[in-house]
Amino acid sequence: MDLKETLSGILADLEVLTSELILISGSVLLLIAGLTRFGRQTKLLVGALVVSALFLLDNVSGRYFNDFLILDPVAVFLKYIFLFTTAGILLFDRKKHLSEFYFLVIAVLVGSMFMVSVTNLLLIYISIELTSYAAYLLTGIDNNQKSSEAAFKYLLFGGVSSALMLYGISLIYGSTLSLNLEELQWEATSAGGLILLFAGLLFKTSVVPFHIWTPGTYQAAPTDAVTYFSIVPKLAGFGLIYHVINAVDPVFQNEITILIGSLSIITILWGTFGAILQKNAKRLISYGAIAHSGFLLPLVFVDYGGGIDAFGYYALIYAVMNLGIFYFLHVAENELGDNLKITDFSGLGGQNGIIGASVVVILVSLIGLPPTAGFTAKLVMFTSVWMEFKTDQLMIWLALFVMGLLSSVVSLYFYFRIPYYFFLKQDAGRKVKFPVKNVWVTTIFALSLLYLFIQGDILDNFVVMFDPIDHQNK
């Protein structure tokens, strides 16, 4: 292949990256606009960017750039979720650092969009680092002591995990002389390298024991940034894990199964039981988000037909739920002050019935009870796990099934402490009334969760029958 052919091939393949390219160039414009009087219209500009990226996003599958970029329906679906979440972030009121904030958000977005479509080790590393650096900066963007501290901690943990990952990559490359996971031959060194690589991926998805950064960062970082962290890079991490697992030769299938299953169980239990002790509202929800990681993790792994579809279904509903609950926390922070304790909600129910009821719906969905979409998501998730148990008869799946279901009871206990204080505790003599606009937005999130339950099959059309790319026989 001569140079000319290669170049024209690359130019032709650029077409599938139109969305990403638009976002990158737009983000530079955003920074420039921040310096001029257009800075006030930042949100408009971001909105336009996201909408154009949505329209330019092609539903294509295939291999591009000499197998450096691998697109499949799972990747495309996740990209849609990322873009919608970005649009959702625009609903949050942000007063300071507008252009910088959204510039970094778009950096996370682009990094995540790459994460879900690469299997080359170097590209994996670069795309993860792109999201990570932007995320460190986002955590500290409000530039007060707490958020700087959280950003620094996040950076330290993140640095260690990416060092581990890099070490793993070098082990894999050293033993196989290949950066392409699909060509990997299993042996002791490469297996060890792969485990280290996983450490980096699990860090992004806050799976126990790589979750340590999560509560602190979620608590101190600006709420709109937290919303973003809890959805976009996390789901991107799961997308990447999915592709990595499928790309490598399934020699150690059973060992990996048991590892993934146990990590899921530990994550669910750690998240739910950790949440019980929390007094800070954002910390509480962040532990809940850790538990949700435990529900998402097995879905990228169960290898019978429906597993990855279930992941798509769960991921979308997870995104809506997290947008909803963090939006509410954001509104509550505006009204009640930062460092929101659960007791701060005492007795607000009397004057704020509608927003309270909406929050109840969102929380019920997070617990996974009907009549909300969270229930359908959990139902689909548990069904996949049960099917997996029936297929390979490994007790770890049954344990996950039972533990996951029983943890719902515990999660009811901690999630419902918010409505408990909101409605059941007496008024502390305060007069707090949430602004009508915020009430409406929260209500829309709640109603969409109800709607997605009643019209459960509407998601069927979104979760296009995922036809994953076959990594083994290319």
Place this chain on the structure above:
Amino acid sequence: MIDHLLSLIVFIPLLGAGVVLFLKPDQSAIIKGTTLFLNVVQLLACIILVILFQKQTDAASITTNFQFVEKYEWIRLNLGESLRFIIEYHIGVDGISLPLVVLSSFLMLVAIISSWNQSKQVKGYFVLYNILNASIVGCFVALDFFLFYLFFELMLLPMFFLIGIWGGPNRSYASVKFFLYTLLGSILILIVMIGLYLGVTQPGSTIHTFNIIHMMGTENFVQDSLLRPGAGGTIFGIAARYAAFLALFVGFAIKLPMVPVHTWLPDAHVEAPTAISVILAGLLLKVGGYGIVRIAYGIFPDAALNYAYLIAVFGVISIVYGGLNALAQRDLKRMIAYSSVSHMGFVLVGLGALTVEGVSGAVFHMVSHGLISGALFLIAGVIYDRTGDRLIDNYSGLAGKLPQYTFVVVFMFFASLGLPGLSGFIGEILVLMGAFDSASSNGLLPPWIGVVSTTGIIISAAYYLWATQRMFFGEYWVREASWESNMHDISKREWTMFIPIMLLVLILGVYPRFLLDFTDNTVNQFVNYVLEVGANLMGK
């Protein structure tokens, strides 16, 4: 209109919730009026349902016996090869569910009258109230497991807030405990639901279904399902079908409630406002009993036969333990709450006996106990409204001061302890006949079950008569002088709640065929189905 009569009964309260939601919080008269009006309409629809219900059908089996069936496809998911299922809006009634539907509409109406003086956050109260109404009725008519589970869970939320916001001093503790306990039960039910729908397909296709009637047909199970009869799989060392049955049973037994998983009940009852106690005791407990009949027994008849003895033993334990606890209570409402535990034990004994008398008795007793326990909580509410106190020791000789009230109390106490001529007697005697008969007819229960159950009647006579003696007879005396001025007899509003209940209790006691005519056909088929199919499956 008639085709959708059942849907109408379920959705009228939801309409009410919607209307109330858009009224202003200070329009409390309109809010109450709307709710009352719609509930009356619902009850009228129920009466039409009763009139049009065919008592004798020529249906060959329990699975084809449903009337007023409505069936529409609701959700169809197509996720991957195994995640293909449809959820149907599928409702219908038979002789077992019909009385419970009517009972719930009736008791909800009584409870509205009871909460007529509610002045705290009226709007929220009645929105939740209407949702609760719809979900209870929905539970009794659902023939799709998913739909049933939806209504079953939907009940918890309004209940949580109704106890937690409008309840007594210790309400938050009670509401959280109630919620956690029942959620634990419904998780157990959910586990089985997932296993079942994955094991059952629509006849002639590979699409999974939640249809309860399909789940009752053993031929609809897929070949590799753990829960298929004769599949021989085990879960934690127990045969899979037996394990699933036990999970369902415990799930519903928490709701029933059965000793030893009853401990949420006294707290929830005592703290709940009067109207909500009425609904809790009168209806929510029946959902547990109904779930055991329709779902646990219906889908796993083999396991039902296998565990009949165990179920009856737990029934006996509930009867005796609940009764002895009631004897020890000082709080009137707590005593009534424990008497509920004791009386629901009879339902378990009746179901364990699996004779026509036993199961008829269980269904009859559920209806009769719904009426009686509702009235008993109203009674506790009457005295609490006047003095704010329910301790039995704080009153004496009320008979002279409040003769009408005393009459109602004695009437309902006697109904509950099983005085012949009132409905409680019929239910208990049928259950006991069933229990004694079981040894000779199907050999499921030994005679001692019936013997020990009978002591429950004696214990209940003891606590009711003792309470009556302490509170109503002797010299008139109340603890606080300030209560004196409030000691007026039953008001007109209160009479309107008591009279219909007392009439029904009397009618059912004197002429039990009034109810049994509706249940007979279905109960016969049900008992035959469980005994035959169950024995077949066990033989496999």
